[in-house]
Structure formats: structure tokens, C-alpha cells
Amino acid sequence: MFRFIVRRLLQLIPTLFGLSILLFIWLRRLPGGPETAILGERGTPEMRAAIRRNLGLDEPILIQYGRFIRRMIRLDLGTSISTKREVTTEFLQRFPGTVELTITAMVIAVGIGIPLGYLAARRRGRFLDHASVGGSLIGICIPVFFLAYILKAIFSENLGWFPSSGRQDPTIGATRITNFFVLDGLMTREWDAAADALMHLVLPALALASIPLAIIVRITRASVLEVLNEDFVRTAEAKGLTENVVRRRHVLRNAMLPVVTSIGLLTGGLLSGAVLTETVFAFSGIGAFLADSINQRDYPVLMGFIMIIAVVYVLVNLIVDLSYSLIDPRVRVR
Secondary structure, rough: OOOHHHOOOOHHHHHHHHHHHHHHHHHHHHHOHHHHHHHOOOOHHHHHHHHHHHHHHOOHHHHHHHHHHHHHHHHOEEOOHHHHEEEHHHHHHHHHHHHHHHHHHHHHHHHHHHHHHHHHHHOOOOOOHHHHHHHHHHHHHHHHHHHHOOOOOOOOHHHHOOOOOOOOOOHHHOOOOOHHHHHHHHHOOHHHHHHHHHHHHHHHHHHHHHHHHHHHHHHHHHHHHHOOOOEEEEHHHHOOOOOHHHHHHHHHHHHHHHHHHEEEEEEHHHHHHOHHHHHHOOOHHHHHHHHHHHHHHHHHHHHHHHHHHHHHHHHHHHHHHHHHHHHOHHHHOO
């Protein structure tokens, strides 16, 4: 197990190295450049040249890339052009919001998707099976931003059940420790702050969970149907084992591998920032901030955020690989 973890961590090096090259080239290809972001469209050629000289953009490309790598290794991500704050500070302030939103969405998707997919497989051809398959198709087809606007219009603006924007009511004056608003409220026993932060998560999490939920339902259903046709399941039933034992020991554990893989990929994707959802609900996560950074040509933010997100994504997939041996005893990590 330890050797496997070390080997996978070492595989991060060429992966991130290749990503850094692609990211460096892509950012240099964006129109305008950082001098336009700083000076605007009315900057004189002399002012633009001075900015490029101060930023080292007039040096050879290999020297620029070497400086970029050295700063990444030192975790010196630079200063945001738009906010004038350290990129690391911006990330630490906004990433907890995206994590809270992702975890809430995945809890909804997994908590509903796996049981629903299993029940649909066990009742193949019946109403529940047809309803779950049809519902999953609708969930995949409906654009997330459209569903977000629907939920916001109905449950926030018309019914007034949930807040329409933000992560927390600013008038509460909650104590900040980790920037995970729900966790901070629980740690400080400010129950009203924790409840308010949770209420702000409901609508964006429901919108964000729609596609993962639909995918998990379909993959769980297909995987369970495949396992139900295996000989070892029929043998277990022939031995007189109870349905709960057959379901827990033989069906679910063998059907979970593709489901866990999908959950890991979906979680990693959501952690990279739910741009549309965060934009609709004015949710201060990294997705909406990244979108604004692209429009404003905020190169330090783009370079720093994307590299950190890549590390997080690979680590999530490492956790998924390690979970295989816990779910299925036939799988052994070597």
C-alpha cells in the first residue's frame, strides 16, 4: 500500500510538469496580455513596454518558464492583477466555499443516486425502473444554469424558502476560523450562523447535483444488473442466504467499483469550480472567480488556481484508487 501511494505521488511530477507547459503556453496565447489588463485599452506603447519589462515578459520564453516553475515550487503564486491581493490568499478564501458546495452536492447525488439505481435494477422493467431512467435522462439533458434559475425563481423569489445569493447573511457577524462557514458555525457553537450557511447551500447544491445524480443512477443500475447475472450471486441465493446478506456482501460490493470511479471523477470535476452555478447564485467560490479572471486577463490567478486545482484533482483520484481495496476484497493495491 505504501509503495503504491509513493508511486502514485511520484507520477504527479510528470503530470504537473506537462500541465505547467500547456498552461504556460496557453496563457501566453491569450489576446491582450497582462499589460492590457493593468493599463486598459488606452495604454501607450511606452507604458505597455514598461509593464512588460517590469513583469519580465520581454525576456526569452525559457527564462520566463523557469521563473514560473521556481515560483510554483516555492508556492509563490504572485499577486492578483484585479484584486491586488496574494493569489494564495484569494484561493484560501474562496476554495472552502467550493468544497462546501461540492460536498453538499455529492452527498445529495450519492445519497439518492446509489439507492435509486439499486432499486431500479432490482425492479427492472417496472415503473420505478422506467421512472429512474427517464428522470436520469432529463437530469443530464437540462442545463445546470437553467435548472439553477428555475430553483432560484421558485424557491427563493416566489416562495422565499431559501436565500437567493451568497454564502451567508453578512448581518449575522459570524466568526471566521477556517472559511468553511458551516464548520465555523459548528466549531464556535454559533448555530444560527451554521444554519444560515447551510440554507445558502441548498439551492446551488441541488442544481449542481443534478448531473452527478443522473450519472450515478445510471451507472449504479447498469453495474447492479451486471452483477445480478453473475453465477456467484445465484449460488449465494441457492444456498439460502437472506436477501440482505446477498445484497450487502455480493451485489453491492462487487457493483461499487465503477460507481466509485465515477464519484471520484465527478467530485474532482466539481472541485475545479462550478462556474455557472456559482455565478447564478453569486456564490463566492473559485469557479466564478476563475471566470472573472479570464475576462480580466488576471494571469497570476489563472496560473496559480489551475495548478492547485490540478493537484487536488489528482489527489482525489488517488483516494478513489485506494478505496478499491476496501470495497472489493479481490482488488489488492500492489
